[in-house]
Amino acid sequence: MFKKILALAMVAAMGLSLVACGSSDAEEVAGDVAEEAVNDAAPGLGDKQKIIDKGELVVGITDFEPMDYKDENGEWVGFDADMARAFAESLGVKVKFVEIEWDNKVLELNTGNIDCVWNGMTITDEVTSSMDVSSPYLHNSQVVIVPKDKVGDYKTEDDVKDLNFAVEMGSAGEEMAKLHEFKYTPVTNQAAALMEVAAGTSDAAIIDLLMAGAMVGDGTSYDNLAYTFGLNDEEYGVGFRRGSDLKDELNTFFTNSYNDGSMLKTAEKYGVQSALYDTEETE
Numbered sequence: 001m002f003k004k005i006l007a008l009a010m011v012a013a014m015g016l017s018l019v020a021c022g023s024s025d026a027e028e029v030a031g032d033v034a035e036e037a038v039n040d041a042a043p044g045l046g047d048k049q050k051i052i053d054k055g056e057l058v059v060g061i062t063d064f065e066p067m068d069y070k071d072e073n074g075e076w077v078g079f080d081a082d083m084a085r086a087f088a089e090s091l092g093v094k095v096k097f098v099e100i101e102w103d104n105k106v107l108e109l110n111t112g113n114i115d116c117v118w119n120g121m122t123i124t125d126e127v128t129s130s131m132d133v134s135s136p137y138l139h140n141s142q143v144v145i146v147p148k149d150k151v152g153d154y155k156t157e158d159d160v161k162d163l164n165f166a167v168e169m170g171s172a173g174e175e176m177a178k179l180h181e182f183k184y185t186p187v188t189n190q191a192a193a194l195m196e197v198a199a200g201t202s203d204a205a206i207i208d209l210l211m212a213g214a215m216v217g218d219g220t221s222y223d224n225l226a227y228t229f230g231l232n233d234e235e236y237g238v239g240f241r242r243g244s245d246l247k248d249e250l251n252t253f254f255t256n257s258y259n260d261g262s263m264l265k266t267a268e269k270y271g272v273q274s275a276l277y278d279t280e281e282t283e
Contacts, residue, residue, distance in 0.1 A: 046245040048091065051115060057088040060100040060114035062189050066214040066270040067096070067120040079138075079270040084118045087253050088119065102189065103170030109241055116246065118238035120208060122172035127239060132247045136235035137254055137263075139274040142176045143212050143227040145197055145205040151226045154204070161202035166196035173206035176231045182206075191215075194222050206231065210272055270274045 051057050059081075061068040067080040076097040088095035098106050105117045109131060122140065123133055146154050146163075154160050157180060165184040167173040173193070177184040185202060187193050190211055196202035207215075212227040214220065240246045257263040258276070267273040 041247040048245050056117045058096045059084045060117045061119040082266050112176050122234045123237040131239040133237040135251045141209045141230040143209045143230045148226040166193040166202035166205045
């Protein structure tokens, strides 16, 4: 099993907080109602069997390179996309990717529109209170992005305290902006946050380090931007409806795919191998 798996014992221990950061009370109530409807629809039938019966695993994602993004043929690829496709194959079903608004991920999950959230999702208290989460499979951090010619001016939190940030709504980046009391504008996704900085409409952005490695700097889509320092250390996990039997199924798949080398091969393909967790045998 993956290291730190016991840290996820907090899952579902924080009650009925069903929506992401910034969501309304009305959405929270809707999430509760939706979850009850999903659970009542087929009593006693687990998520795994439902997916096998319909022949399809529906995965909620956003455009987030190198985790989930479209190639030149319009197909979803990336570390998470490839792993999700392999997981679906292990269940004997096809995968279907559905692009979601990240701030609505819990509602999408609990209404049954998607079967899981698999998109470089940071494991936070808020996330674990609203869904069941797999073992962590990648390390990550939230980093500050600024124009390349400003890197020397912005090396510490104090240096950037007066900047206007762009952050993805409902993301770990927004959580960091709130925690550090930065002024910020919420946008639809991390790519939009980068566009804000590139266009000069925001001074800086907060995005995932793994995305920054793929999208920012020399030879990338944003060669005029750079990341300057990190704000935290975090872990990625895959989210399921509470009580779903798919969580344990995925944890077993992660362990097997790490041990047989297929996970490492996929990580090397997308340049995230250094972020992988090691596995360790359990008694």
